[in-house]
Amino acid sequence: MILCYNFIVVLSDKMLLYEAKLEGTIDQYSRLDDAIRTGRFVRNSIIRAWLDGQVKSRNEAYKYCKILAENPEFPWARLLNSQARQAHAERAWASIERFYRNCRAQVKGKKGFPKFKKSQVRASVEYKVSGWKLSQDRRYIEFTDGFKAGIFKLWGTRDLHFYQIELIKRVRVVRRYDGYYAQFLIDHNREESKELTGRQIGLDVGLNHFYTDSFGEQVDNPRFLRKDEQKIKRLQRRLSKTQPKSKNRAKARNKLGFAHLVVSRRRNDWVCKLAQRVIQSNDLVAIENLKVRNMVKNHCLAKSISDAAWYRFREWLEYFGVVYGVPVIAVNPSYTSQKCSHCGQIVLKTLSTRTHKCPHCGFIADRDENAALNILKLALKQWANTVGRTEFQVSGEIPLCLSMETSSSKGTQRKRKSSQ
Numbered sequence: 001m002i003l004c005y006n007f008i009v010v011l012s013d014k015m016l017l018y019e020a021k022l023e024g025t026i027d028q029y030s031r032l033d034d035a036i037r038t039g040r041f042v043r044n045s046i047i048r049a050w051l052d053g054q055v056k057s058r059n060e061a062y063k064y065c066k067i068l069a070e071n072p073e074f075p076w077a078r079l080l081n082s083q084a085r086q087a088h089a090e091r092a093w094a095s096i097e098r099f100y101r102n103c104r105a106q107v108k109g110k111k112g113f114p115k116f117k118k119s120q121v122r123a124s125v126e127y128k129v130s131g132w133k134l135s136q137d138r139r140y141i142e143f144t145d146g147f148k149a150g151i152f153k154l155w156g157t158r159d160l161h162f163y164q165i166e167l168i169k170r171v172r173v174v175r176r177y178d179g180y181y182a183q184f185l186i187d188h189n190r191e192e193s194k195e196l197t198g199r200q201i202g203l204d205v206g207l208n209h210f211y212t213d214s215f216g217e218q219v220d221n222p223r224f225l226r227k228d229e230q231k232i233k234r235l236q237r238r239l240s241k242t243q244p245k246s247k248n249r250a251k252a253r254n255k256l257g258f259a260h261l262v263v264s265r266r267r268n269d270w271v272c273k274l275a276q277r278v279i280q281s282n283d284l285v286a287i288e289n290l291k292v293r294n295m296v297k298n299h300c301l302a303k304s305i306s307d308a309a310w311y312r313f314r315e316w317l318e319y320f321g322v323v324y325g326v327p328v329i330a331v332n333p334s335y336t337s338q339k340c341s342h343c344g345q346i347v348l349k350t351l352s353t354r355t356h357k358c359p360h361c362g363f364i365a366d367r368d369e370n371a372a373l374n375i376l377k378l379a380l381k382q383w384a385n386t387v388g389r390t391e392f393q394v395s396g397e398i399p400l401c402l403s404m405e406t407s408s409s410k411g412t413q414r415k416r417k418s419s420q
């Protein structure tokens with residue numbers, strides 16, 4: 001079994017998320033289960049109230065929390081810390097708002113109509129700044145609300161020592177296939193200095209290589225991605241062979257969920273290091289603005305695994321870009337592989353044509369290298385046109401910054417949906 005502690009995720013350049021495993025007794029875990037169930041209850045109740053027209057704004061959602069807590073029919077609602085109830089009201093409202101936003105923007109296809117959350121292994125309950133207490137040495141956490149889950153030992157939070165308690169804005173208890181975790185959202189501003197390298201780079205993603213850069217260098221997909229893919233395929237086959245609602249099905253589902261978990265951790269670790277290296281050795285990084293919507297849709301497993309890796313890689317690039325002061329520019333990927341990066345003429349080629357040979361100017365290069373050069377050129381043009389605008393507007397359309405108010409469950413959950 002692989003145990004990966006000291007897990008850090010970046011929510012934006014100012015928010016960090018540290019994660020530690022919780023060690024307690026079976027009784028304590030079942031109390032956490034009660035808290036998680038109640039969090040879901042609050043969220044679902046608010047969606048229900050919204051459907052019934054009783055809740056029409058974020059403020060009304062907050063007020064509805066109080067109504068729930070005072071209702072004698074739901075004695076458990078009162079046990080959850082009041083701010084935690086609010087946090088779940090925020091989650092509910094965030095999903096309602098997302099739906100409204102998609103409708104307003106007239107997004108094609110599904111608009112993400114808010115759904116009721118079902119009971120599942122992977123779930124969480126969120127506390128704000130009360131309902132929990134860290135010990136003096138920061139090695140233990142106590143949950144102090146009505147569920148009385150008590151004191152847990154924290155595994156893997158050495159980093160917590162660097163931050164004052166006031167900087168911890170939220171604590172989230174996450175139940176996973178291999179146990180319970182505490183996530184600490186930390187208000188944080190990181191800045192690092194970097195020498196100028198005089199290098200600008202464009203990156204083109206592909207299935208054959210993780211990326212090809214505009215210098216013609218290629219980074220291959222790590223071998224473990226392929227191995228993981230085979231493992232997940234095997235487990236999926238096993239799951240589909242079991243009887244619905246049988247014990248074996250539940251077991252197989254848990255195994256598959258665990259495999260996805262291990263895979264995503266390993267992938268995150270790899271892309272994080274790679275992204276930091278790319279940022280440190282370049283002064284400008286150009287990437288394709290791939291749409292997550294289209295990426296998640298495809299049913300080919302190899303593609304979806306590499307897409308997930310790429311998506312995470314991009315998040316890390318944008319994070320380190322801010323930390324080291326390196327612009328990361330996302331450009332529209334259309335025609336980047338067909339255009340000649342030398343003379344700008346369109347040179348049509350099929351997917352199997354690996355080399356770009358331009359009949360107009362005689363430029364010859366690897367297909368992906370040509371694309372990477374186009375991406376870099378486009379990015380520089382875009383950069384020149386946006387000088388004076390804020391970086392926020394430049395950095396593409398995938399929102400890296402989840403604002404504190406609307407941050408619900410993290411993006412990784414969205415990606416691992418297929419495991420459910």
Ligand SMILES: [Zn+2]
Nearest residue numbers: 340343358361
């Ligand atoms: Zn040409």
